[in-house]
Amino acid sequence: MSYVVGIVGATGAVGQELVRLMRERNFPLSQLRLLASSRSAGKTIQVGDEKIVVEEAKPGVFADIDVAFFAAGGGVTRALAQDAVAAGCLVIDKSSALRMRDDVPLVIPEINPEQLQSHGGIIANPNCSTAVMLMGLWPLHQTFGLKRIFVSTYQSVSGTGAEAIDELDAQVRASVAGEAITSRVYPHQIAYNCIPHVDTFGADGYTGEETKMAQESRKIMGLPDLKVSATCVRVPVLRAHSIAVSAEFERPVDLTAARAAVAAFAGAELIDDPANNRYPTPLECAEHVRCGVGRLRIDTALDNGISFWVSGDNLWKGAALNAVQNAELMIREGWLAAKAASAAV
Amino acid sequence: MSYVVGIVGATGAVGQELVRLMRERNFPLSQLRLLASSRSAGKTIQVGDEKIVVEEAKPGVFADIDVAFFAAGGGVTRALAQDAVAAGCLVIDKSSALRMRDDVPLVIPEINPEQLQSHGGIIANPNCSTAVMLMGLWPLHQTFGLKRIFVSTYQSVSGTGAEAIDELDAQVRASVAGEAITSRVYPHQIAYNCIPHVDTFGADGYTGEETKMAQESRKIMGLPDLKVSATCVRVPVLRAHSIAVSAEFERPVDLTAARAAVAAFAGAELIDDPANNRYPTPLECAEHVRCGVGRLRIDTALDNGISFWVSGDNLWKGAALNAVQNAELMIREGWLAAKAASAAV
Numbered sequence: 001m002s003y004v005v006g007i008v009g010a011t012g013a014v015g016q017e018l019v020r021l022m023r024e025r026n027f028p029l030s031q032l033r034l035l036a037s038s039r040s041a042g043k044t045i046q047v048g049d050e051k052i053v054v055e056e057a058k059p060g061v062f063a064d065i066d067v068a069f070f071a072a073g074g075g076v077t078r079a080l081a082q083d084a085v086a087a088g089c090l091v092i093d094k095s096s097a098l099r100m101r102d103d104v105p106l107v108i109p110e111i112n113p114e115q116l117q118s119h120g121g122i123i124a125n126p127n128c129s130t131a132v133m134l135m136g137l138w139p140l141h142q143t144f145g146l147k148r149i150f151v152s153t154y155q156s157v158s159g160t161g162a163e164a165i166d167e168l169d170a171q172v173r174a175s176v177a178g179e180a181i182t183s184r185v186y187p188h189q190i191a192y193n194c195i196p197h198v199d200t201f202g203a204d205g206y207t208g209e210e211t212k213m214a215q216e217s218r219k220i221m222g223l224p225d226l227k228v229s230a231t232c233v234r235v236p237v238l239r240a241h242s243i244a245v246s247a248e249f250e251r252p253v254d255l256t257a258a259r260a261a262v263a264a265f266a267g268a269e270l271i272d273d274p275a276n277n278r279y280p281t282p283l284e285c286a287e288h289v290r291c292g293v294g295r296l297r298i299d300t301a302l303d304n305g306i307s308f309w310v311s312g313d314n315l316w317k318g319a320a321l322n323a324v325q326n327a328e329l330m331i332r333e334g335w336l337a338a339k340a341a342s343a344a345v
Numbered sequence: 346m347s348y349v350v351g352i353v354g355a356t357g358a359v360g361q362e363l364v365r366l367m368r369e370r371n372f373p374l375s376q377l378r379l380l381a382s383s384r385s386a387g388k389t390i391q392v393g394d395e396k397i398v399v400e401e402a403k404p405g406v407f408a409d410i411d412v413a414f415f416a417a418g419g420g421v422t423r424a425l426a427q428d429a430v431a432a433g434c435l436v437i438d439k440s441s442a443l444r445m446r447d448d449v450p451l452v453i454p455e456i457n458p459e460q461l462q463s464h465g466g467i468i469a470n471p472n473c474s475t476a477v478m479l480m481g482l483w484p485l486h487q488t489f490g491l492k493r494i495f496v497s498t499y500q501s502v503s504g505t506g507a508e509a510i511d512e513l514d515a516q517v518r519a520s521v522a523g524e525a526i527t528s529r530v531y532p533h534q535i536a537y538n539c540i541p542h543v544d545t546f547g548a549d550g551y552t553g554e555e556t557k558m559a560q561e562s563r564k565i566m567g568l569p570d571l572k573v574s575a576t577c578v579r580v581p582v583l584r585a586h587s588i589a590v591s592a593e594f595e596r597p598v599d600l601t602a603a604r605a606a607v608a609a610f611a612g613a614e615l616i617d618d619p620a621n622n623r624y625p626t627p628l629e630c631a632e633h634v635r636c637g638v639g640r641l642r643i644d645t646a647l648d649n650g651i652s653f654w655v656s657g658d659n660l661w662k663g664a665a666l667n668a669v670q671n672a673e674l675m676i677r678e679g680w681l682a683a684k685a686a687s688a689a690v
Contacts, residue, residue, distance in 0.1 A: 148646050152497030152589040154539045154578065176521050187622035192583050194499045194627055196640055196654045201619040205600075205642030214645065229646035231589035231654065233499065236581050238537050244497040244576035255550075274546040277532035282539055295541055297550030300559065301493050301574035309541045309576065 001331070002030040003338050006065040006089070008057045008080065009072030010034035010045065013162045014094055017320035018069050019047055025324060028331065033065060037072075062087040066338050069323050070094060085121030090336060092123045092323045096212060099124040099219075106219050108322060109329045110267040111138050116330050123326055126220060127212040128318025129153050129198075129232060133243045134220060135291035135317065136310035139265035141221060143257055144304065145250030148227040151213065152244045155198055156237040156282060157190060159314045164190070168236055190236050198232040207232055240282035241318060242311040248302045258296050258306055267317070268293045268310075280311035291317055346676070347375040348683050351410040351434070353402045353425065354417030355379035355390065358507045359439055362665035363414050364392055370669060373676065378410060382417075407432040411683050414668050415439060430466030435681060437468045437668045441557060444469040444564075451564050453667060454674045455612040456483050461675050468671055471565060472557040473663025474498050474543075474577060478588045479565060480636035480662060481655035484610035486566060488602055489649065490595030493572035496558065497589045500543055501582040501627060502535060504659045509535070513581055535581050543577040552577055585627035586663060587656040594649045603641050603651055612662070613638045613655075625656035636662055 005022065009015045015036070022029060034045055035057035044051045055061060057076065062068060062084040070077050074097035081091045081098065098104045105115035106124045108131060116123060125131070133151060140146070157164040164185045171191035174181045183189050187197065199208030214228035263270040271280045272294035280292025291312030299305025312318065330336040350367065354360045360381070367374060379390055380402035389396045400406060402421065407413060407429040415422050419442035426436045426443065443449045450460035451469045453476060461468060470476070478496060485491065502509040509530045516536035519526045528534050532542065544553030559573035608615040616625045617639035625637025636657030644650025657663065675681040 150495035150574070150591050150646060152576070154499070154580065172517055173521055176518055188626055189628055192581065192628065194580060194582060194587050194656075196587070196589070196624055196626075197619070197622065205619065205640065206645070227646035229495070229591045229644050229650070229652060231497070231591075231640070231652060233587075233589065233654075235499065235539060236537065237539060242539050242541070242578075244541070244578065246495050246574045246576075274542070274550065277542065279541055281533050281541075283534055283537065295550065295576070299574050300551070301495060301572035305574070307574060307576060311539075 001338055002028040003066040003336070004031045004033065004064055005029055006033045006035050006062065006068040008035045008068055008070045008076060010054060011036045011040045011043065012071060013158055013165070014071040014315055014319045017315045018071055018324065019045065021320055021324045023048055025328070027324065027328070035061060059083045062089040064339065065089045067092065067327055067336065071320065081122055088339065090123070091121060092125065092326055094125050094319050094323060096127060098122055099126070100215055106216060107326050108134060108220055108267070109325045110265065111220055112222070113329055116326060117335055125319065125323050125326070126216045127209065128159050128314035129155060129209060129241050129243060130213050130216040130220070131318045131322055132241050132291050132310055132312035132314065133213065133245060134217065135265070135267040135312055136245060136262065136293040136308050137247060138221065139261035139268060140247060140249070140258055140306060143261040144253050146221070146223060146226060146247060147250055148248040150229045150246040153230070153232045154235045154237065154242040154282070155232060156239050156241055156314055157234065158239045159241065159318070160185060165238060168238065186234065190234060192236060195234040196231060198234055237282045239313060239315060240286040240311050241314040242280070242282050242309065244309055246299050246302060246305060246307045249304045249306070251304060253298065253304050253306050255296055255298065262293045262296070267291060270294065272296055280309060282311045285311040286313050287316065288313060289316065289321065346683055347373040348411040348681070349376045349378065349409055350374055351378045351380050351407065351413040353380045353413055353415045353421060355399060356381045356385045356388065357416060358503055358510070359416040359660055359664045362660045363416055363669065364390065366665055366669050368393055370673070372669065372673070380406060404428045407434040409684065410434045412437065412672055412681065416665065426467055433684065435468070436466060437470065437671055439470050439664050439668060441472060443467055444471065445560055451561060452671055453479060453565055453612070454670045455610065456565055457567070458674055461671060462680055470664065470668050470671070471561045472554065473504050473659035474500060474554060474586050474588060475558050475561040475565070476663045476667055477586050477636050477655055477657035477659065478558065478590060479562065480612040480657055481590060481607065481638040481653050482592060483566065484606035484613060485592060485594070485603055485651060488606040489598050491566070491568060491571060491592060492595055493593040495574045495591040498575070498577045499580045499582065499587040499627070500577060501584050501586055501659055502579065503584045504586065504663070505530060510583060513583065531579065535579060537581060540579040541576060543579055582627045584658060584660060585631040585656050586659045587625070587627050587654065589654055591644050591647060591650060591652045593647045594651070596649060598643065598649050598651050600641055600643065607638045607641070612636060615639065617641055625654060627656045630656040631658050632661065633658060634661065634666065
């Protein structure tokens with residue numbers, strides 16, 4: 001069985017990773033269709049030996065598509081996802097637009113795969129920081145029972161998109177050349193700086209990103225009472241987000257069991273040998289399938305607490321990879337139907 | 346009254362800031378003597394209109410010096426501070442070597458100035474991250490009564506020293522030029538990266554920096570039972586450290602009182618208008634006397650909790666400035682004796 005796959009937002013940072021992962025992971029494709037805004041329509045993108053012409057993402061385009069990965073913003077999802085669903089196309093959405101809807105499963109396949117079975121045509125992918133963090137938290141939760149977390153993020157500019165990667169690069173080049181530095185994507189210079197402002201501010205003083213980390217962690221892990229305190233910060237890193245976590249558990253903790261649980265978890269790679277300078281860094285964990293988890297230690301301000309550090313690729317586990325993994329699992333389990341046209345290929 | 350001042354480690358990053366601050370703040374100098382290792386002795390350093398020849402820091406050199414700022418490492422302090430004290434010279438030490446000794450006051454003048462009155466010849470300065478953090482915490486503690494903190498740092502490379510500033514610069518230039526990147530100062534590349542490793546690791550999995558933040562916060566604020574959970578991280582920022590703090594208090598909190606307390610505190614500048622993208626950043630707070638405090642909000646995982654973000658210059662409030670402020674206060678209060686030779690000037 002193979003499938004006609006559409007990528008909406010194919011020219012963006014996540015879209016490009018979806019194209020790459022489709023090929024590298026031998027996704028069973030009968031056809032790959034690249035969709036983007038009218039501005040990008042007509043461009044050609046080289047995919048392996050093939051040149052694919054970008055089509056405009058618009059109503060009606062999903063008729064022959066089995067699975068559409070939405071990798072554009074929430075506005076595009078709101079405008080087009082329902083049309084895709086009506087055309088019998090499964091939508092796997094990167095945006096935050098529909099994540100908290102009761103009829104939309106929010107899935108990390110290593111955590112809540114069973115929720116892929118029952119959906120209304122749309123599967124949501126988590127926020128990038130949440131996905132990376134849970135690759136460390138979930139195995140610890142399963143071992144000790146999670147109650148409360150305090151987290152601070154160190155988020156790369158690729159989470160904002162290709163234009164932010166360009167902005168950091170341009171600012172660094174201007175700095176090296178001794179030229180004036182300008183900012184357009186971020187409200188402040190990001191080169192040689194940290195900006196405690198990811199997404200927009202709410203009336204409670206928290207950013208959307210911080211609120212998402214709380215709400216999505218609860219939904220994905222099925223822990224409606226989980227207490228979450230988050231500070232989200234943009235740092236001058238190109239790729240991979242890192243998160244410092246202090247976690248409080250129901251039951252007594254021990255580090256041997258904690259490390260064993262992380263090491264055994266499919267979403268994590270245990271990198272935890274500080275004596276030899278081994279701990280995760282974003283540079284090391286970029287373009288890795290598993291998120292690096294390390295610096296596990298008994299938390300000094302909590303009863304039954306563990307602190308740790310996790311780094312993971314925001315474009316992969318935080319976006320494109322998780323989406324592809326969701327689709328792969330649905331195929332493996334027989335939960336994804338192919339339309340006649342493509343199923344016959 | 347004016348004083349003969351010595352700067353030990355005058356050629357380093359903090360030593361250079363001490364030289365600059367002495368001049369900019371019109372410190373009552375009768376003479377400025379620059380001391381460094383034998384390797385730097387004989388060099389001349391331009392200070393205003395004057396060229397000062399660097400002397401070797403060695404026993405015997407402190408006979409005519411009233412105040413010596415030690416801005417080299419702990420090894421130099423351990424080797425020479427006692428000799429300076431024996432010569433009747435007040436030592437104001439940047440290193441961590443003596444900070445936790447019972448007979449050494451550890452002082453931030455906005456917090457515990459009274460401890461400058463009674464000492465054995467040595468005043469210690471706090472760790473840079475601790476000093477910056479307390480500029481936000483102390484006014485909140487005074488208002489609500491502090492119990493526990495969860496903190497993550499975003500520390501600039503200048504905290505490591507001039508050689509680390511050079512390393513970040515060289516790595517960025519190599520990256521821009523498409524050349525190979527090498528690391529000598531840090532165990533991993535710092536450009537475009539975050540390294541959760543500041544100071545050396547202890548057996549409990551915490552770094553020295555993390556342990557210092559706990560111990561020194563307790564000593565300076567006089568809170569021996571304060572619970573502290575810290576994660577310290579080096580980020581590719583040149584100057585100024587930032588800290589994300591979740592703080593739990595004895596008494597109910599409210600943000601109006603919290604902001605008023607921060608705004609009224611001499612060590613802090615309240616920068617807290619997120620709707621207009623106003624919050625502290627390291628770039629903005631570098632070379633500022635006051636540390637920027639913002640993003641004040643009710644913590645979502647604590648009873649009586651407030652979260653905030655603080656950025657402050659690690660070379661200034663975190664080192665040289667705090668040292669100079671300690672000396673200035675001692676002069677103002679009449680606690681600093683000048684030796685006859687200089688007092689006569």
